[in-house]
Amino acid sequence: MRVSLQDLQIHYGKFHAVKDLDLEVPDGTSLVLLGPSGCGKTTTMRSVAGLEAPTGGRITVGERDVFNFAERTNVPPNKRNVSMVFQSYAIWPHKTVYENVAFPLQMKKLSRSDVARKVGEVLELTGMSQYEKRGASELSGGQMQRVALSRSLAMDPAVMLLDEPLSNLDALLRVRLRTELRRIQQEQGLTTIYVTHDQSEALALADNIAMMRAGGVVQYGTPKDLYQNPVDVEAASFMGYQNIFSRDDSSACVISARGLNGRSDSGDHVCFRASHVKLEATNDDSADSGSVTSLSYQGDNFLATVEMANGLIVQCEIPQAALTLQRGDKVRVSVDEGSIRQLPVQKLGSTDA
Amino acid sequence: MREVLGSYQYKNWGQLMRKFFNAATALQVTVLGVLFVLICIPVLLIIFAALSDVLPRPGNISLTNLTFETIGGILSGATLGAAQNSLIIAFGSALFAMFTGGALAFIFARTDIKWKPFVYLAGLAPMFIPAFVAALAWSILGNPRSGLLNVLARDLGLPEVLNVYSFAGLIFVLGVYYAPYVFLFTSSALLLMNPELEEAGRVHGAKQGTVIRRVTMGLMTPPLLGSGFLVFILSLENFPVAQFLANPSGINTLPTYIYRFMNSSPQRGNEAAAVALLLIGVVLLLTYIQQRILRRRNYTIVGGKGARASLVRLGRARTPLFAGVIAFFVVSIVLPMSALILTATSPSAFIPSVTGLLSQADFNISALWAPFERPQVTQAATNSVIVSVGVGVLATALCFISAYLVLRMRQPGSPLIEYMAMTPLAIPAIVLGMGLLWTWLIMPLPVYGTLAIMVIAFIAVQMPQGYRGMSSSLLQQNTELEESAMMHGATRVKSVRKITIPLMKEGIASVFILMLMLSMRELTVPLFLYTTDTRILSIVIFDEYENGAIRSASALSVIYVGIIAALALLARRFGFSNLR
Numbered sequence: 001m002r003v004s005l006q007d008l009q010i011h012y013g014k015f016h017a018v019k020d021l022d023l024e025v026p027d028g029t030s031l032v033l034l035g036p037s038g039c040g041k042t043t044t045m046r047s048v049a050g051l052e053a054p055t056g057g058r059i060t061v062g063e064r065d066v067f068n069f070a071e072r073t074n075v076p077p078n079k080r081n082v083s084m085v086f087q088s089y090a091i092w093p094h095k096t097v098y099e100n101v102a103f104p105l106q107m108k109k110l111s112r113s114d115v116a117r118k119v120g121e122v123l124e125l126t127g128m129s130q131y132e133k134r135g136a137s138e139l140s141g142g143q144m145q146r147v148a149l150s151r152s153l154a155m156d157p158a159v160m161l162l163d164e165p166l167s168n169l170d171a172l173l174r175v176r177l178r179t180e181l182r183r184i185q186q187e188q189g190l191t192t193i194y195v196t197h198d199q200s201e202a203l204a205l206a207d208n209i210a211m212m213r214a215g216g217v218v219q220y221g222t223p224k225d226l227y228q229n230p231v232d233v234e235a236a237s238f239m240g241y242q243n244i245f246s247r248d249d250s251s252a253c254v255i256s257a258r259g260l261n262g263r264s265d266s267g268d269h270v271c272f273r274a275s276h277v278k279l280e281a282t283n284d285d286s287a288d289s290g291s292v293t294s295l296s297y298q299g300d301n302f303l304a305t306v307e308m309a310n311g312l313i314v315q316c317e318i319p320q321a322a323l324t325l326q327r328g329d330k331v332r333v334s335v336d337e338g339s340i341r342q343l344p345v346q347k348l349g350s351t352d353a
Numbered sequence: 354m355r356e357v358l359g360s361y362q363y364k365n366w367g368q369l370m371r372k373f374f375n376a377a378t379a380l381q382v383t384v385l386g387v388l389f390v391l392i393c394i395p396v397l398l399i400i401f402a403a404l405s406d407v408l409p410r411p412g413n414i415s416l417t418n419l420t421f422e423t424i425g426g427i428l429s430g431a432t433l434g435a436a437q438n439s440l441i442i443a444f445g446s447a448l449f450a451m452f453t454g455g456a457l458a459f460i461f462a463r464t465d466i467k468w469k470p471f472v473y474l475a476g477l478a479p480m481f482i483p484a485f486v487a488a489l490a491w492s493i494l495g496n497p498r499s500g501l502l503n504v505l506a507r508d509l510g511l512p513e514v515l516n517v518y519s520f521a522g523l524i525f526v527l528g529v530y531y532a533p534y535v536f537l538f539t540s541s542a543l544l545l546m547n548p549e550l551e552e553a554g555r556v557h558g559a560k561q562g563t564v565i566r567r568v569t570m571g572l573m574t575p576p577l578l579g580s581g582f583l584v585f586i587l588s589l590e591n592f593p594v595a596q597f598l599a600n601p602s603g604i605n606t607l608p609t610y611i612y613r614f615m616n617s618s619p620q621r622g623n624e625a626a627a628v629a630l631l632l633i634g635v636v637l638l639l640t641y642i643q644q645r646i647l648r649r650r651n652y653t654i655v656g657g658k659g660a661r662a663s664l665v666r667l668g669r670a671r672t673p674l675f676a677g678v679i680a681f682f683v684v685s686i687v688l689p690m691s692a693l694i695l696t697a698t699s700p701s702a703f704i705p706s707v708t709g710l711l712s713q714a715d716f717n718i719s720a721l722w723a724p725f726e727r728p729q730v731t732q733a734a735t736n737s738v739i740v741s742v743g744v745g746v747l748a749t750a751l752c753f754i755s756a757y758l759v760l761r762m763r764q765p766g767s768p769l770i771e772y773m774a775m776t777p778l779a780i781p782a783i784v785l786g787m788g789l790l791w792t793w794l795i796m797p798l799p800v801y802g803t804l805a806i807m808v809i810a811f812i813a814v815q816m817p818q819g820y821r822g823m824s825s826s827l828l829q830q831n832t833e834l835e836e837s838a839m840m841h842g843a844t845r846v847k848s849v850r851k852i853t854i855p856l857m858k859e860g861i862a863s864v865f866i867l868m869l870m871l872s873m874r875e876l877t878v879p880l881f882l883y884t885t886d887t888r889i890l891s892i893v894i895f896d897e898y899e900n901g902a903i904r905s906a907s908a909l910s911v912i913y914v915g916i917i918a919a920l921a922l923l924a925r926r927f928g929f930s931n932l933r
Contacts, residue, residue, distance in 0.1 A: 049552075049556050050555075050556070051552050051555065051556070076555070076560075076561075077552070077555035077556050078555050078556070078557075078558045078559050078560055080556075081558075082556060083556055083557060084552070084553065084556045086549040086552070086553060087549070088547055088549050090547065090549035090550045090552065090553035092550055092553070092554075092568055092571065092572070093572070094571035094572055094574065095571065103554070103557055103558075103559070103567075104557035104558045107557060107558035107559045107563070108558060148553075151553075151557060152557070155557055155558060161556075
């Protein structure tokens with residue numbers, strides 16, 4: 001079901017954790033709240049669950065107000081039909097897998113046979129059928145994660161909340177489970193809110209991303225928007241832009257030489273990804289050349305660090321096949337104008353979604 | 354580089370390792386030998402005595418003296434009756450302690466009750482009164498004819514109802530004064546619990562009450578059951594409370610049975626040992642069951658984002674519950690301490706009317722110090738201090754070396770040190786006391802009748818607590834700190850002295866104080882070991898009470914509780930909570 005947050009405020013004493021937040025999650029879509037720790041993303045999510053009491057604003061799930069400060073509405077968590085997958089999974093260690101998943105169904109007072117059928121269904125969906133009788137303390141991290149997901153799916157929630165559910169897993173498993181999460185979300189048409197500080201996770205899982213900072217949203221859009229057009233330097237760095245220079249620093253080198261100064265962007269910083277840099281061997285000492293100071297193998301390509309004549313350090317990704325370079329080689333550096341973003345350090349204020 | 358290598362006095366690594374290995378092995382063999390004499394020989398002698406018809410004396414210990422007649426002899430109705438009584442009392446007091454301690458823990462940790470520090474004090478305070486002092490105080494309060502509460506009831510025209518010389522009385526006293534174990538275990542588990550586990554229950558559709566019943570209670574079973582078992586075993590093997598409260602009404606328990614056999618003349622040591630074996634058997638069986646039950650329930654519930662769980666709003670139940678906490682505090686601390694002070698300072702041991710006594714207000718506070726005018730008492734107090742400090746120093750050193758050998762040296766056979774150090778947990782104090790007596794009558798060292806035997810015995814009894822405290826403190830130390838000292842040229846001994854011990858200062862201090870306090874509290878083990886010149890405070894209180902000198906026993910008890918409470922507070926300052 002559709003979720004909307006309007007003018008949400010959360011204070012902890014004098015600390016204003018969430019400020020004037022407006023967000024809309026259309027039915028059946030996935031919203032990712034992305035941001036560094038302490039930006040208010042978890043607090044926002046917990047207030048949708050009802051585990052945190054906001055100090056102002058309104059939260060609507062479907063057509064129902066679950067929280068409305070003006071009307072003093074605050075529906076308790078168990079009456080919201082909102083489920084949550086916790087960072088620690090919160091699998092009850094004194095219950096078996098079956099008992100964990102059955103819990104929300106028992107709370108709905110379903111008959112024994114309905115409970116069994118539904119638990120069977122979701123465990124099938126998450127691939128945990130054969131572990132039904134296991135004690136929860138005998139599971140691996142990945143299995144616990146699947147159980148937590150099953151338990152949340154079992155209650156047919158209006159909205160499913162996920163609080164950094166993959167952060168405790170190792171890298172390989174993280175990628176596998178993230179694909180699976182996305183599959184289940186799309187197959188079941190779930191409305192989800194997902195909290196993470198990992199940009200690749202956000203890109204892979206979101207229909208829309210809200211990038212948060214200091215209790216507000218700084219940028220809202222599709223993963224593609226955020227990947228290609230970060231709103232400021234901080235957002236760019238968070239989205240994995242490796243090369244970020246102030247325009248003054250870069251003016252003496254290749255980038256300004258290609259006429260970037262003429263562009264109409266307002267920003268005083270230039271940002272571009274390592275993968276958009278092109279290198280070619282050269283012999284002259286022009287301003288757009290530098291020397292390779294390190295090469296590191298990344299699998300499909302190499303990451304080369306180039307020190308420009310004026311001391312600027314540029315990160316470049318070069319396909320493995322194209323690599324003929326050695327450490328110390330002189331190279332000419334160029335970047336496609338279309339791949340360069342000129343951005344302010346930090347956008348003032350925050351845009352609303 | 355040359356300087357670093359030069360500080361070693363050995364030509365090469367092989368020689369160094371060999372030398373080092375030998376020193377470590379020698380130390381390990383010494384510790385194993387000490388623990389064997391301290392702990393294993395007494396246990397073996399008990400087993401021998403139980404399976405024999407002669408007492409273990411030099412020349413007597415031989416396989417030809419083995420017989421099953423003693424064991425067969427004691428397996429009569431009377432023994433089994435005592436065993437049954439012991440089990441009833443232990444079960445009752447464990448349930449009682451689990452209920453009161455668990456309820457107090459929940460109220461303290463998870464509700465919005467007012468005055469939380471007081472609730473914590475109420476949960477913990479009974480620990481400051483040793484169970485035998487509590488039994489003494491409650492026999493003053495609740496003996497069927499002249500108990501102060503019964504006298505008060507008579508004053509007020511009410512019927513005399515209280516009789517602590519009963520199963521109910523025993524269960525009540527043991528339950529109340531062992532409840533802090535349950536309180537401590539459970540409240541710390543409740544405070545450390547990952548609140549996400551409860552929140553998960555809420556978002557998946559359960560009301561708060563349901564979450565507490567189905568999630569919180571489930572998670573609390575391991576600490577609750579674990580501490581309940583501890584109380585069960587402590588109650589089962591407790592001698593003095595049973596002696597004070599069960600004996601007057603002719604209820605036999607296994608520990609009082611053993612004591613009677615030992616104190617009859619002629620001494621019936623073989624029967625005592627046989628009963629002791631039965632008691633050990635029950636304790637071992639229980640420990641085994643406990644581990645079976647708890648093994649699969651070792652939940653790791655700590656974790657999450659470090660948020661505190663939400664508090665249950667008590668609403669209208671807040672005031673009645675707080676009144677309940679106050680009532681518990683009054684019953685466990687105020688009443689018994691008042692009874693002791695009243696008895697000690699009133700003009701006569703016989704108190705015909707409590708209201709009359711209070712209206713006369715004829716108290717003599719200096720009477721609290723009166724017992725110290727007698728040389729026997731000052732002698733006992735001095736002995737207590739000497740023994741406690743001696744045990745503190747020696748046991749702390751032995752525990753440190755043992756824990757170090759087990760955790761850091763990891764030589765073949767070092768786990769054996771741990772097993773031996775923990776063995777006394779399964780041996781009831783009264784049994785170990787008996788075994789220690791026989792051991793040191795045989796040993797070619799003339800320690801019997803000196804304070805040294807007290808020190809030796811206390812070290813043996815308190816080894817598990819000391820070892821556990823020391824090893825958990827050592828486990829918190831990163832081994833690399835010491836290793837880096839060795840990499841930088843210090844010998845192992847020097848690294849331990851310069852790095853490990855200074856880093857463990859607090860842990861070592863807390864073990865020392867714990868040993869000091871446990872030595873002060875101990876009554877049962879020295880019962881078989883003391884002589885006229887080597888009495889200690891606890892023994893004097895026991896003797897005075899048994900001989901009917903109630904006022905002097907009361908006065909001494911008040912001072913005694915003061916000393917123990919001070920030591921306990923000091924121990925807690927160093928972060929010690931597990932006082933068994």
